[in-house]
Structures are given as C-alpha cells and as structure tokens.
Amino acid sequence: MKALIFSAGKGERMRPLTLHTPKPLLVAGGKPLIVWHLQRLAAAGFSEVVINTSWLGDQFASALGDGARWGLRLHFIDEGGTPLETGGGILNALPVLGDAPFLVINGDIWTDLDLAALPHAPHGDAHLVLVDNPVQHPRGDFILHGDGRVSDQGDAARLTYAGIGVYRPAIIDGWREVIGDTPGASAHPPQFGLTPLLRHAMARGRVSGQHHRGRWTDVGTPERLAQLDAQLQSRHG
Template structure:
C-alpha cells in the first residue's frame, strides 16, 4: 500500500507561525503534525510514502530523511514556489504512486483515526473513497451529502471532507500537470456516481489557524 501526504501549502492563515517553516512541521503536543501521519501509516502497513512540498521544502526533506526512522521508504515531490494546489500536486506525483489505489492525507490535519481502519479497496466503478466528518464551526455548510454510501452534491446531511481518502489514479490521470484544485475532480466523479464515502465522528481538526492549533494542544493536554 502506498500513500501520499500533502505538505506543499503556504499556510497563510497560520502566519506568523509558518513564516519560517511549513505547516505540517508545526508541533502538536510536542510532535510535528507530519510525524503523526508517518507513524500511523507505518503502523497500518504502508511501505512507501510520497510527500509533496513547496514552502520551506528543504525543512521537510531534512525532517523525514529517507523515512527509515519510521520504517518507511519516502519519496519527495518538489513543487515550484506557490505550489500546484491539491490536484496539481497529486497529478505531479502520480508516477511515484503506482497503479493501485493509494491513500492521500492532508498534512495539516490531526485525527485520532486509526489508519489501519482506512478503506483499502475500491469497486471497479469507484474512483475514490473519502472519509467524511461532522462539520466544524468554521465550515458549517459542509462539502458533500452522503446517501447510502455515495457522495452527492446536494442534501440536507452535508458533511465535511476530512482530507483523508483512497484514490485511483484514474481520478486525475487524464489531466496534464499544472496548478489545479481538487474539488472539480470530486464534482465530476459525483456526477458519474463514482465517489463513495464513510462518515466518522472521532477526533479531527483542520489545523488551519493559530487559534485551532492552540485549542488542539489544550485538548490533548487534558
């Protein structure tokens, strides 16, 4: 099983904490966010991890090394200044991710989800399986509805995409590299009924602002 951790964002909302370091290296309970993901992926049986980077990418490279301290083989996908956005970053890294479905995880989230419980299989017609969570206060409108395991564009029970999912390369492979957001690809897959999801209600935080980082640290110190 392979996985990709998205770590190329500039983290503007997290400034000044990200002025001199990438957001995935910010500490949570004394440990960089990125380390949590690497530990969990290794425990889940992942062998190869791809990490993209742009802002202060050399610090990510220095931190992860070759991945041996986690028992992982880590490949790095460097992006130009400003990054390629989520879809663009994954498309650039596809040659490193192989032909089988792979996990993609946002590097700036924290969760107590056990990655051994992540989906590992997609039916033939499915392009991705997303983990959905309850809507946080800062994103109260949610992203997609969930209906009988399928994701839909509309619906009263909208949930928020957690930033964790299982992807087929075919979701993105037909498109050339370049700066591209991911939502349009999800919307196209939903229209073709090729996007599924699982709802989960454990601990999850989009560590997007200094305030949320502080709240998470307080929560974990209790």
C-alpha cells in the same frame, strides 16, 4: 498501497507561525503534525509515503530524514516555488505513486482515524472520509447517502471532507476537459484543484465515503493549533 501527504501549501492563515516553518512541521502534542501521520501510517502497515513540498520545502527532509525511524520509505517531491494545488499535486506525484490506488491525507489535519480500516481499493474512483461540520465550516461539503455513495447535489444534510481519501489514479483522467480553461491549467506543471474532479466523479456515481465520528481537527489557524496542542498535552501528559 502508498500514501501521499499534501504538504506544499504556504500556510498563509497560520502566519506568523509559518513564516519560517511549513505548516505540517508545526508542533502539537510534542511532535510535528506530519509525524502524527507518519506514525499512524506505519502502524496501519504502509511502507512508502510521498510528501509533496513547496513552501520551505527543504525543511522536510532535514526534519524527517528518509523515514527509517518509522519503518517507512519517504519520497519528497518538490513542486517549486508555487504549489500545484491538490489535483496538480496528485498528477505530479503519479509517476511515484504508480498505477494502484493510494491514500491521500492533508498534512495540516490531526485525527485519531484508524487508517488500516480504510478500503485498499475504492469501488469507484475515490473513497472519502467525512466528518461532522466544524464551527468554521458549518455548511459542509458533500452528502453521504445510506448506500455509501457521496454526492454534491441534493438538499440532504452535508458533512465535511476530512482531507483523507483513497483514490484511484483514474480520478485524474480527463482532467483538462473537467477543469477547462482555468488559471493554472496551462502552467507547466499544471496547477488545479481536486474538487472539480471529485464532483465530476460523483455525478457518475463513482465516489463512496464513510463518516468518521472520532477526533478530527483542521489545524487552519494559530488558535486551533494551540487548542489541539493543549488537548494532546492533557491527554498524553
């Protein structure tokens, strides 16, 4: 199974730190956020990783090389000056990802999740990792049912999508009908988010999930980056 690390965002909430450094290359605990992912992917048995880039994208290859130091082969996909968002990013990367299920992980999170424990093939179109709702996102995103299904409808308590999931390429099938005439859909290449496609798949019972109760941080602000850095320095110092 290949992995895709989303790394194309502009990191506007992280400014001024991201004025000269893309967010996944910001350092916490002595190493860039994306390096934590690469190390965990290598430890979990992955061999090929796709990294989509846009903002300051030329810095990734310079910082990471070809991945050989971790026993990985890295594929960099430049999305141009405007990021294609999550759905468009997957669509654009499919020629490299291939026809098999693949792992997606956001480049701006940190977690102790054992990636090797994730299913290599979801029963439906996607298998999502969900976490307890952080302070900055108290309402959560989706409902995890007792049978492992994930849905978007109902009054049950919600959990937050961790930015980690195993997807089949079929998640993108029919994206134009699902997305409709939204801004960016007619661009070349198209720009659209993944969430509407996930909700569409959930409505058909084709999304499963699991609750990760370990450590997880959405590194969305300079303050949260500083907190994570202090925690990691203390833990590994």
